[in-house]
Amino acid sequence: MGAKMSKAVDAEGREISLSDAENKCYIAPLRCVHCSTELSFTGQYLRQLGDDTVTVSACFKLKRGNVHKTDCPFDLTEKVTIVARESSPAVLSKNESGKYELRLLAVKEAIFGLRDIENKESKSNNPESRPKVGKEYVKSKKQLSSYLSTARQVLKIRAQCEDNREVEDNLELVFNGNRVHWKDFYFMDQDYFRCYTNLQRATINIPIAIQGLVRSTKVVPGKYGERAVLNLISPYRETDDPKVIDTVNISIWSSNLSSFDKFKYKDSIIIFGFWKAGKIDEREGASEKTKGKVYRNRQISMSLLTNSQICPEKS
Ligand SMILES: [Zn+2]
Incomplete structure (x- = not known):
């Protein structure tokens, strides 16, 4: 690797x-x-x-x-060993077959745990509802943040590999005792259509990671106030009808309006968490170039629970 x-x-x-x-x-x-x-x-x-x-x-x-x-700094197997050395064994450790194992249940618990802590903290701006911040609370925030930091480092290692096959010989994924294949966890733009089908069929809610290039970030008004949204560049797929183009649109939403400020057009990012597959909608091309074409769009979206779920590929 x-x-x-x-x-x-x-x-x-x-x-x-x-x-x-x-x-x-x-x-x-x-x-x-x-x-x-x-x-x-x-x-x-x-x-x-x-x-x-x-x-x-x-x-x-x-x-x-x-x-x-083995001691070469470009050997990614060595990099995994270094990440594991600095991580909690609750999230990344060696299994019986001698491979490293990333525990996605710990990643899931960390995402929801940090969301709860951040919600409490934002309420604490109001002195009336400020929670008592004890040692346990600080320890738990530190521990959950460290789990997500391990997940981000593992995702960056994956991003450096050519494909999922390269990483899975060295690093396995487990959710609640069950093996998860990398192809069902890590999706690049050529995999977005399969990602949509997987999400539609999913019966267990496991965190998955989507890698892509930023198309746009904006703030839009909504029913419950303004929200920030980041969209990734969508792949197209030709259909039997030359006028119809299949697409997948990936959006991440956040109530924190500055969540996506640091990202710009074509930045490569990886976002992990709990995605939803929406309905397929059809729209006609609006520009001179796309007039007469029909875009059949599959929507994949996620509400960001904590900023730790986004990982710039290079940082
Ligand atoms: Zn080397």
Whole structure:
């Protein structure tokens, strides 16, 4: 399991940057700057995502069949060990088969526990209803925050991997004693349609993680006052009817109007929590370019319970 890298060394021992590699200024093979395992280079390219064109950055990564040495900082297995060392075993620990295991029930309890604490704190602005803040309360807030911090670190490690298969050999997911497959927990834009179907069929409410690029953030009026909303860039899927396009729209709502202030267009983020699948609605294209087209939209949404549920991919 290897991280994407921005440096490598070539056959003559020169350090090679991404732009050197892009300009073919190196002598193969390329190797890891720390442990000398063989690497490959993928150049920058553009990808169409719905109406948007997004840039996929260049990177060096492990050449097929190679692994980093165990003490290499680019070895993600080592990174999981480091995260586990600093985490509570209640949320991340080694199981009988020697793999690490992230406990999603602890993540769920932490999300709801922190939501309750933050609600109490916001009420405490009013001195009349201020709760007694004891040692137990502070300890519990610290512990629950640490669980979510572990979940965020694990998600960042996953984001560095090529696909779910790469991470599941090293890190398993468990909810209340039952194994959860990574493909049913972590969804990238190419998986959003499957995510919608999974949510519709779900009988158990487990937290899931959705990775995507920010399309917009805004504040909108509602029945119970203003709310902030963040939308991710939606993928399109062609249908048998050339006029009809299938889409999935992902929205996160928050009563804290500044929740999404730090995010801008095309930032990559991962949000984990309890998502809902809404009804499919159809709307006609409004612009000159989309006139006559029908967008068949699947809505996936979530109310943010605590800001700790959002994880910028790079931070
Ligand atoms: Zn290495």
